[in-house]
Every structure is written in structure tokens, then in C-alpha cells.
Amino acid sequence: MRLNAIWLALALLTALPVYSQPTETARDLEISDWVTSQTIMNATRMGWVPDGSGRLFISTMPGKVYVVLNGQVQPTPFISESFNQSFQQGLLGMAFDPDFANNHYVYFFAAMPGYKLEVFRYTDVGGVGVDRTVIVGGLQAGRLDFDGGGLTFGPDGMLYFGVGNLNGTKAEDVLTNAAGKIHRVYPDGTVPTDNPFYDGAGPNVDSIWARGFCNLYGLVFQPGTGRLWANASSPQTIQVFSGGPGDHGGWPLYNFVRPTGYLSPVYAYIANHEFNSFTPTGAVRQNGVTTFTFQNNTLGALWYRKGTRVMIRDVTDPSFNGDFYVTGHPSAQSFTVDQPEPDAVSGGGMLRRWIPGEFVMGGMFYGGTRFPTSYSGNYLYTDFRGMLHRIRFAADGSAAAEDIIINQETGGGFVDVNEGPDGALYVLSHYGRILRVTPAPQGQSLVVSSSDLVIPEGETRTVMVSLAMPPTVDVWVKVAVQGGGGDLTVDDGASLRFTLNNWSVPQLVTLGAAVDADAEVEHASFTFTPTQGLPIVTVQAHTQEN
Numbered sequence: 001m002r003l004n005a006i007w008l009a010l011a012l013l014t015a016l017p018v019y020s021q022p023t024e025t026a027r028d029l030e031i032s033d034w035v036t037s038q039t040i041m042n043a044t045r046m047g048w049v050p051d052g053s054g055r056l057f058i059s060t061m062p063g064k065v066y067v068v069l070n071g072q073v074q075p076t077p078f079i080s081e082s083f084n085q086s087f088q089q090g091l092l093g094m095a096f097d098p099d100f101a102n103n104h105y106v107y108f109f110a111a112m113p114g115y116k117l118e119v120f121r122y123t124d125v126g127g128v129g130v131d132r133t134v135i136v137g138g139l140q141a142g143r144l145d146f147d148g149g150g151l152t153f154g155p156d157g158m159l160y161f162g163v164g165n166l167n168g169t170k171a172e173d174v175l176t177n178a179a180g181k182i183h184r185v186y187p188d189g190t191v192p193t194d195n196p197f198y199d200g201a202g203p204n205v206d207s208i209w210a211r212g213f214c215n216l217y218g219l220v221f222q223p224g225t226g227r228l229w230a231n232a233s234s235p236q237t238i239q240v241f242s243g244g245p246g247d248h249g250g251w252p253l254y255n256f257v258r259p260t261g262y263l264s265p266v267y268a269y270i271a272n273h274e275f276n277s278f279t280p281t282g283a284v285r286q287n288g289v290t291t292f293t294f295q296n297n298t299l300g301a302l303w304y305r306k307g308t309r310v311m312i313r314d315v316t317d318p319s320f321n322g323d324f325y326v327t328g329h330p331s332a333q334s335f336t337v338d339q340p341e342p343d344a345v346s347g348g349g350m351l352r353r354w355i356p357g358e359f360v361m362g363g364m365f366y367g368g369t370r371f372p373t374s375y376s377g378n379y380l381y382t383d384f385r386g387m388l389h390r391i392r393f394a395a396d397g398s399a400a401a402e403d404i405i406i407n408q409e410t411g412g413g414f415v416d417v418n419e420g421p422d423g424a425l426y427v428l429s430h431y432g433r434i435l436r437v438t439p440a441p442q443g444q445s446l447v448v449s450s451s452d453l454v455i456p457e458g459e460t461r462t463v464m465v466s467l468a469m470p471p472t473v474d475v476w477v478k479v480a481v482q483g484g485g486g487d488l489t490v491d492d493g494a495s496l497r498f499t500l501n502n503w504s505v506p507q508l509v510t511l512g513a514a515v516d517a518d519a520e521v522e523h524a525s526f527t528f529t530p531t532q533g534l535p536i537v538t539v540q541a542h543t544q545e546n
Contacts, residue, residue: 028372029405034426034436039073040066041432042085044149045094045362046416049124051101054421058428059108061090067127068434079122079129081110088141089113092149092217097187098157100124105187107135109151109161115141119151119161119189135189136207139163139178150182150219155226158184158192160209162216162230165251173212173253175204180251182216182230182243184209196246212249212262213241218362218381225397229266231360231381238360239265240381240391257302257332267305267391267402269356280347283320285339289327290320292351293334301335304351307391307399310337314521314542315349318454325401356404357383362416362428370423371439380405380425386412388427388437406437444469446477446530446537449506453541455513460491463539464506465528467498474499477530479509484524487514488541513543521545 042061049055056068063081067074083089093109100106104124112118117139122129141147150162165180173180175197184207185191191198191206198206210228218231222242230241236255243249247263258264282293292312294301304310308326315321324337363381379391386408394400406427408414413430420426425437449464465477477496481488493509511526521542528537 030440031435031437035434037073037432046418046428059091059094063091093151095151098153111141111147117141148216150216152219160184164215178205181208182210183207210243210247212251214251233359239268241265256299266399271358274353276351283315283346285344288340290339291336300332301329307402311352315346317346357385357387359384368419368423382414382417385409448537454544456544457513457546458515460510460512463509466506467503470503475530480527482525484522487522488524
């Protein structure tokens with residue numbers, strides 16, 4: 001399922017230089033390749049069988065569902081449907097019945113021959129699927145990348161599934177068409193009469209539960225809230241919604257900012273870099289809260305939802321620069337972040353955001369105990385570009401912080417994430433890989449005093465470096481510069497040594513900026529690379545012109 005190029009054909013908001021995003025994993029995580037197998041190439045979904053057997057089901061686009069046991073792909077598939085992707089056919093969704101322990105039902109969502117969508121069920125008997133039963137059939141299909149595929153059970157015991165926009169069919173607002181909707185049925189396929197648009201003998205598609213979504217690939221209920229989280233992608237935007245019955249996600253009328261009466265996304269992004277400039281006095285800090293105002297942002301500040309991580313760069317007063325989470329929106333062109341610094345007014349500079357992904361896929365809420373309590377209840381979701389995202393919540397339930405915690409762009413092909421019986425996270429790649437993710441033990445690391453520096457031309461700045469704990473053996477640190485065109489340099493302290501005697505004593509590294517004849521701001525990354533396999537620390541820096 002290499003996603004259609006239309007999803008990637010998104011324009012830059014401004015024609016500014018492109019910076020490389022670091023490919024990395026959050027430092028509190030350790031990842032390993034748990035399974036690598038050509039057998040599970042073209043994977044679409046994963047799910048641990050809820051019977052204590054330790055079996056992991058992997059669905060694949062061509063129609064086979066494989067069984068992984070103890071890290072090994074078993075020779076006998078659970079089911080063997082046959083789909084031809086060249087004819088827009090494929091297995092897209094999978095869900096276990098809440099009463100699986102008794103009925104052994106497994107449900108699937110597929111694009112069938114003849115351009116039809118179908119939800120069907122198998123019964124697990126002796127580890128093999130038997131008694132294929134159609135639950136919902138005859139729905140119109142389109143292009144495979146546009147058919148949707150989200151499938152989940154709700155706390156009410158109903159089966160929910162998401163139908164995409166079927167290759168540009170803009171019928172998401174039309175209740176007589178199934179496209180672009182979330183649907184709700186009984187497990188046997190019959191339709192509940194309490195669905196919000198049910199009209200019996202009338203023209204509506206009675207199974208519709210919510211509408212206005214371009215392509216619904218991930219559906220999962222948030223524990224304790226009854227809210228259905230829906231991962232939806234369109235050619236313009238990638239969005240994560242938290243919805244209820246009767247909600248309207250706005251597509252195709254609204255892609256970015258929605259008027260009252262429409263469901264706004266919890267988080268949203270585009271498949272490209274973002275650069276947006278501030279006004280000359282567009283940075284105002286008062287009582288520890290800074291308001292940034294855009295100079296001319298066609299998307300508006302509301303595009304950067306609460307909890308969005310933004311990089312603030314090149315504001316005239318460098319104390320405003322750094323990485324922050326959006327906390328609010330005083331106006332349509334302004335947003336706030338927390339900055340516990342003295343009151344000040346400045347301006348210029350820009351907001352910058354790396355590419356957060358290209359197509360949002362499956363997600364989950366973490367409910368285990370293996371990870372720190374800071375992960376409890378977090379929403380984790382995958383993006384096909386090769387990213388695992390994490391949303392943390394504030395006390396009122398709103399998003400507080402959104403981060404990419406695993407980044408293996410651009411060929412990661414992440415399609416799903418699940419919690420295993422051991423409490424670890426398992427991330428499925430479309431390209432035949434399963435990653436196992438665990439919390440890193442609290443251990444040794446570098447302590448570096450600054451992560452973002454502004455160095456005026458002809459001057460230097462000093463960074464202090466130490467270790468977090470006594471080392472088992474001596475640790476050397478090499479400091480190097482990447483980028484900057486030769487104008488940013490390591491003037492002193494390029495090699496440091498830490499021992500049992502001096503590990504906590506900060507050592508100094510002097511970074512300098514040369515005077516040049518041009519008026520361009522130079523950017524560079526200073527890498528602090530320790531021995532003993534400790535994590536590399538990167539300090540971003542740029543020049544300030546005379």
C-alpha cells in the first residue's frame with residue numbers, strides 16, 4: 001500500500017529553505033526489530049488475540065492473516081482471502097469481538113472484487129478461521145487508498161467502521177451515501193434504530209453515525225469517555241478527531257479551520273515543512289505567557305491546535321526562541337506558549353514545524369503499567385511516513401502535548417501500534433517489520449546547559465557539559481559542527497573527558513561565530529557525541545548579523 005502520490009503533493013506554505021529533521025527515538029524508549037519477514041510484507045493491521053494464547057494476528061493487503069507466536073511467523077495463516085491490489089482490492093481492517101473468549105469471532109473490513117466494500121467475520125477454531133460470514137456487504141468502493149478501513153467495537157458492544165471518500169467522491173455531507181462516514185451496526189450487521197440519522201424506510205443510509213471525513217483509517221474508543229477517536233487523511237490535511245454521534249468533521253467544505261457547529265480536530269498537520277513569520281512586534285511576553293502573532297498566515301493560528309509542538313526561531317530577542325507547546329489562541333492570528341521569563345516585547349522571526357507525517361494510520365490508548373505513569377492514557381498513533389506520535393492530556397482532558405517519539409522517515413511505513421501482553425509497544429510496518437518498544441532504564445546521559453543558541457557575529461557563547469551520574473568507565477565527548485557554512489565553529493572544548501572524579505563538574509565548550517560580508521543568518525547543529533554508546537546531544541545555533 002504505497003500511498004498515492006496525491007497525498008504527498010502538498011505545497012510549502014512559504015518558499016524558505018528546507019532543514020533536515022532528525023531521525024531518532026525519544027530518549028526514554030528503546031526499540032528493537034522483533035520480527036522481520038517477507039511473509040508479512042504489505043501488512044495492514046495487527047492485533048493480539050484476547051485469549052491469553054500470546055498469538056498476534058497480522059493482516060495483509062493481499063488477504064492473508066498471519067499468526068506470530070513468540071516472535072516467529074507461523075506457517076499456517078489464520079485466513080487466506082485472495083485480493084488483487086492492481087484491481088483496487090485489499091484487506092484493510094480487523095477487530096476482535098468483545099466476547100471473543102466465548103464466540104471466537106474475528107471481524108475484517110475489505111475492498112472486494114467488483115469495487116465493493118465488505119465487513120465479514122471468521123470464527124477461530126483450532127487456530128484457523130472458519131465459517132466466513134458477511135456482516136455488511138454491497139457498499140460502494142473506489143480507489144484502495146481512499147476506501148477507509150477503520151474497524152473497532154465500542155463500549156456499547158456495537159461495531160463501528162469507517163468508509164473513505166472513494167477517490168474524490170465528495171459525498172461526505174450527503175446522508176444518502178455511505179462515503180466519508182463512520183458507521184455503527186450490531187455485530188450481526190443489523191442497524192440500531194437509535195443511530196443519529198436513522199430514518200427507516202427513508203432515503204438515509206441508516207448505519208451512519210458521524211460524517212464529514214475524507215479517509216478514515218484508524219478508529220479507537222478512548223477508555224472512560226465514550227469518545228471515538230478517528231484518524232483521517234485528505235489531500236490537504238492529516239487530522240485526528242475525537243467524535244460523538246451526529247458529529248460533522250467538515251470535509252469537504254472545511255480542511256483547516258471550521259465554523260461553529262463542525263467538529264474540530266484534536267491535532268492536525270500537513271505533509272510538508274511549515275514556516276510562518278511573525279509581525280515586527282509579534283512576540284509579547286507577560287506574566288510567563290508569550291503571545292505570538294503571525295504576519296500573514298493564510299491558515300490562521302487555530303491550525304496549530306492546543307498541544308502542538310512548535311519551534312520558534314530568529315525572534316529579535318533570542319529569549320523568545322525555543323521549542324514550545326501551544327497553550328491557547330487569543331485571536332485567529334495568534335497563539336500562546338508558556339515562557340517563565342521576564343516580561344518583554346519583541347518580534348520578527350518565525351514558527352517552524354518539521355514534517356509530522358504524510359498519512360495517519362492506526363492508533364491506541366496506552367493502558368498498561370510497563371511504561372512510566374506519564375504514558376498512562378496517552379494516545380499513540382502511527383503515520384505511514386515512519387513515525388509514532390504521542391498525545392498527552394491536560395487535567396481537563398484536552399491535548400497538552402503532541403510529540404513524535406519514534407521517527408524512521410521516510411520509509412518506515414508504520415501502519416499500526418498495539419500493546420503486547422508483556423506491556424511493551426509493538427509497531428507494525430507495511431514492509432514486513434514489527435518493532436518492539438520498551439521504556440529505557442534510567443541511566444547515564446549527558447547534561448548540556450543549552451539546546452538553542454544565538455551567537456552574534458564576532459562573538460562566542462559557552463555551553464556547560466557534565467554527566468548525569470558517575471560513569472562506570474571514563475567517558476569522552478567529541479563536539480563537532482554540522483552546517484553553518486564555516487561561520488559557526490567549535491573554538492574550544494572539542495574534546496572532553498569525564499571520570500569518577502569529575503563527572504559532575506561542568507566542563508566548558510566555547511562556540512564562535514565569524515564575521516562575514518553577507519547579511520544571511522547561518523544555522524548549524526553542534527553534536528556532542530559521547531563514548532560508551534550514550535545518546536548524542538544536539539545543540540541548535542544560528543548567527544546574529546551585525
